[in-house]
Amino acid sequence: MTPASSLRAVVLALAGLALAAAASAALEPLEPAREGRALLELESPRGLRVGDTGFVIGGFATVEADRLEHGGSHGGVEGLNFFLFYDPAPFVRLFSEVSLRDLGDVESGREGVRSAPRVDLDRLYADLGSSDQARLRVGQFLTPFGLWSPVQADPLVWTTSEPLIIEGVFDDTTTGAMLHGAAFRDRGALSFGVYGTFLDEVTAPADAPPAHYTAGARLEWASLAGWSLGTSYVAAERRRGTWNHLGGVDAMWRPREGIELTAEALFGKGARAARQEWGLYVQGVVETVRTVYAVARYERFDPPDRTDALDLFDVGVAWVPIYCLRLKVDYRFARQTENLSAAGLRASFSVLF
Numbered sequence: 001m002t003p004a005s006s007l008r009a010v011v012l013a014l015a016g017l018a019l020a021a022a023a024s025a026a027l028e029p030l031e032p033a034r035e036g037r038a039l040l041e042l043e044s045p046r047g048l049r050v051g052d053t054g055f056v057i058g059g060f061a062t063v064e065a066d067r068l069e070h071g072g073s074h075g076g077v078e079g080l081n082f083f084l085f086y087d088p089a090p091f092v093r094l095f096s097e098v099s100l101r102d103l104g105d106v107e108s109g110r111e112g113v114r115s116a117p118r119v120d121l122d123r124l125y126a127d128l129g130s131s132d133q134a135r136l137r138v139g140q141f142l143t144p145f146g147l148w149s150p151v152q153a154d155p156l157v158w159t160t161s162e163p164l165i166i167e168g169v170f171d172d173t174t175t176g177a178m179l180h181g182a183a184f185r186d187r188g189a190l191s192f193g194v195y196g197t198f199l200d201e202v203t204a205p206a207d208a209p210p211a212h213y214t215a216g217a218r219l220e221w222a223s224l225a226g227w228s229l230g231t232s233y234v235a236a237e238r239r240r241g242t243w244n245h246l247g248g249v250d251a252m253w254r255p256r257e258g259i260e261l262t263a264e265a266l267f268g269k270g271a272r273a274a275r276q277e278w279g280l281y282v283q284g285v286v287e288t289v290r291t292v293y294a295v296a297r298y299e300r301f302d303p304p305d306r307t308d309a310l311d312l313f314d315v316g317v318a319w320v321p322i323y324c325l326r327l328k329v330d331y332r333f334a335r336q337t338e339n340l341s342a343a344g345l346r347a348s349f350s351v352l353f
Contacts, residue, residue: 047083047353056085060352062154068344076105076113078154078348081122091130097123123173134181140201143174144193144218145232146264147250155326155352158285158293158318164301164310164341165279169270170234170246171210175199188223211236211244211271226254236271244269258287273304285318293318295330310334310341324352 047058065075125139216234316330
């Protein structure tokens with residue numbers, strides 16, 4: 001099979017997944033579009049249940065394209081991610097995420113389709129405990145820092161690109177253990193997480209190896225009135241005996257259905273930073289007509305390897321006909337031209353199944 005035919009096959013498969021997801025949603029009561037903590041770890045009961053085995057398979061797929069101001073055009077299949085859920089006992093929940101990447105992409109100025117498929121094991125952990133008040137998670141899991149990092153799935157976010165303060169400032173995953181839970185009150189819930197690294201990464205990128213050891217905590221109050229406040233902290237051993245400390249705060253407000261405001265800021269030294277860094281973003285989402293949302297985000301980031309801060313503006317539209325399908329188109333405005341903050345038009349289509 002040629003690379004071009006392989007890419008066509010993948011795109012057709014994604015179209016099939018979209019139709020299947022839409023048909024499944026049509027047969028069941030629709031749930032409102034969910035964002036952030038409502039699907040914090042993506043452990044949704046939806047998916048393909050494998051007979052009476054207790055296994056449930058789900059996932060998502062994304063096709064993306066971009067046209068940058070100071071570069072060419074690019075498009076392709078960003079990847080296929082599969083989730084496997086299994087509850088062998090009432091007090092044990094097993095979860096894993098496997099991703100297929102670099103399935104195929106095309107780029108202006110280059111002939112043919114580039115395809116170099118690889119398989120990554122992104123997450124693998126066990127949740128132990130029968131109470132929501134306290135559970136022990138052991139394995140490799142997403143680092144619970146801020147609002148954005150515990151989600152990191154294209155069908156569950158509003159823009160095609162993530163904020164700069166999420167990209168490489170701290171390790172995406174932690175391999176070790178976390179004690180987490182929530183205390184429910186009349187006006188809301190107080191959730192917590194305390195975690196640390198003591199195991200080797202299952203898979204670690206060669207260009208950005210994780211810190212030798214990390215320890216961190218997160219605390220969040222989520223009010224029934226539609227707002228939340230959170231704070232996060234992580235310490236990472238950059239070199240033997242040298243620790244970096246990073247702190248953050250975040251807030252979310254949903255004054256009514258169809259409107260969401262989020263903000264997040266961090267400061268300190270990231271996992272691989274040699275000096276202080278700080279950054280923030282503020283994002284607003286408004287439903288303009290049914291299932292169509294206008295999105296705008298401002299970012300400011302002062303990375304450790306630059307003498308000046310980066311200022312970015314993202315504006316776009318997201319169409320969510322049903323919660324499992326999401327089409328996003330947005331434009332990034334920036335004075336800088338490097339890849340970290342390249343200005344241009346970006347689009348993506350995601351299917352959650």
